[in-house]
Amino acid sequence: MSFPLLRCPYLVGSQILKNMSHQELFLFSLSCKRAKKAIKMYLPKRYLSAELQTKDYGTVVTHHATEKRDFRIQSACAGISSIPCLIGDTYAEVYLINDLSLIDIDWKSNKKVALKSFVSHISICWNSPRISIKMDEEKPSGYFLDLMKHLKLNAITVDSVDFAENVRWDLGVHFLQCKSVKLIFNWYYHQKFKFELANFLKMLINYSENKLKVIRILECKITTEEITDRLDKKGIVHEKVGSKLELQRCDGKKVLIGLVDQVLEVKVV
Amino acid sequence: MSVENAPVVDVDEAAIPVEKKMYYRFESNDKKEFRVSELAIQQSETLNRLVEAMGYTSEDVENKPAIAIENIDGKTLKLVFQWCEHHKGEAIPVDDGSVPKIVEIPEFDAKLMDIDNGLLFKLIWAADYLNIVQLLNVSCKKVANMAQGKTPAQLRRVYLLPSDEEDEAAKRAAQEAQDPRAREVEEEFEERKRQGGNSFF
Known part of the structure; x- marks a missing residue:
């Protein structure tokens, strides 16, 4: 039983692909170059959303709606026969598990190559999806930098980043490319944090082309006075409006800084 | 007032003129004629606009030639009108942008689409041409369901995709x-x- 998909009118092809799940589209894109072209032609850009989770050596993409784990990268799949596929620039073994509700991919190469291949492939097979990232790693900085680099190379925008651990503030320039960021205060570098936060705020108010809407820092053990002190030292003009600090951005928008119950929230309005 | 909302009273039906339901006549490209109710036609945006523009009366429908649908054959058109009659009066769905699309295939539709893929292709083509949104939704869902549980090589065969070498x-x-x-x-x-x-x- 076969169906001539490529002979369908545009709307029909588009409807068929929109009715496929993430996994089906992923496997469809692996079938041949024509399938990849069909996805690009029929699916609107950023139609799908995916959540990239990283933990140890596994990168997992989940459905937002069902929170079901769909893909595992570089996980052990002993005892199951695999399908060799070209993903990104490199060959990988694809394992279909539990009636395709889970797909394991093993690149037999290092984590960086796997990440690069996977990101370049999802940009094709889901036509530049909207991505949110959950970094579960103990030391996420290096991995995050690589991930952001590959996402940028593939023109994939990031909706949100959620760090489960402390993170270095020199990543701040990358935060500006995400719509929302959540992280935990790095208490090891208390003094440095104040200094870097001020630098980050300076970047935020001086560059209007960034995408950041909100950044939340949990367990933030500094005071509003410490922040105003740093802003004064940096020469950043600020105004106190109620319990919040208000900064003027170069494009006329406002940056509001609020600190409630050890949660520091920087919001662009 | 619609027929459904009309008050129910005991009357001698033969004594008063009853407003007849209008049935339009359509002809397929292989000259097969179909009579389709006005309500069923509303499922097709294309046909609904066409009959509205024509402004036929009950007499016109009987006396004038059947409306020709040049590029759909009788077998396909029969399925299309069967579907429209079964779903007449139902609201036309609006795309809610869900990802992936959430479409359920009702039992009647599943039976109607229990056909070979050649005819299914024609049915989808007709649903697209006649702009029957829900028929297009369910038929496309059926085609998308063909991907379930298939490996990349099997998907190539299912959707008649040439391999890179071919x-x-x-x-x-x-x-x-x-x-x-x-x-x-x-x-x-x-x-x-x-x-x-x-x-x-």
């Missing part, structure tokens, strides 16, 4: 058919390269 070969054949000299030039170029020449000319 695609390349077809491209080359098409190029050669367009320009028979191209192959000769390519061979000549390869030969000169083997002989160590740097330039073709």
Whole structure:
């Protein structure tokens, strides 16, 4: 039983692909170059959303709606026969598990190559999806930098980043490319944090082309006075409006800084 | 007032004129005629606009020739109108942008679409042409469901996709058919390269 998909009118092809799940589209894109072209032609850009989770050596993409784990990268799949596929620039073994509700991919190469291949492939097979990232790693900085680099190379925008651990503030320039960021205060570098936060705020108010809407820092053990002190030292003009600090951005928008119950929230309005 | 909302009273039906339901006549490209109720036609945006623009009365419908649908055959049109009659009066769905689309195939539709893929292709084509949103939704869902549990190689067979090698070969054949000299030039170029020449000319 076969169906001539490529002979369908545009709307029909588009409807068929929109009715496929993430996994089906992923496997469809692996079938041949024509399938990849069909996805690009029929699916609107950023139609799908995916959540990239990283933990140890596994990168997992989940459905937002069902929170079901769909893909595992570089996980052990002993005892199951695999399908060799070209993903990104490199060959990988694809394992279909539990009636395709889970797909394991093993690149037999290092984590960086796997990440690069996977990101370049999802940009094709889901036509530049909207991505949110959950970094579960103990030391996420290096991995995050690589991930952001590959996402940028593939023109994939990031909706949100959620760090489960402390993170270095020199990543701040990358935060500006995400719509929302959540992280935990790095208490090891208390003094440095104040200094870097001020630098980050300076970047935020001086560059209007960034995408950041909100950044939340949990367990933030500094005071509003410490922040105003740093802003004064940096020469950043600020105004106190109620319990919040208000900064003027170069494009006329406002940056509001609020600190409630050890949660520091920087919001662009 | 619609027929459904009309008050129910005991009357002698023969004594008063009853407003007749209007049935339009359509003809397929193989000259098969179908009578379809006005309410069923509303499922098709294309046909609904067409009959509205024509402004036929009950007499016109009977006396004038059937409305020709030139590019759909009788077998397909029968399925389309069966579907429209069964779903007449139902609201036309609006795309809610859900990802992936959430479409349920009702039992009647599943039975109606229990056909070979050639006819299913024609049915989808007709649903697209006649702009029958829900029929297009369920039929596309059925085609998408064909991907369930398939490996990439199986998907290629299901959706009649050429492998990369077949695609390349077809491209080359098409190029050669367009320009028979191209192959000769390519061979000549390869030969000169083997002989160590740097330039073709």
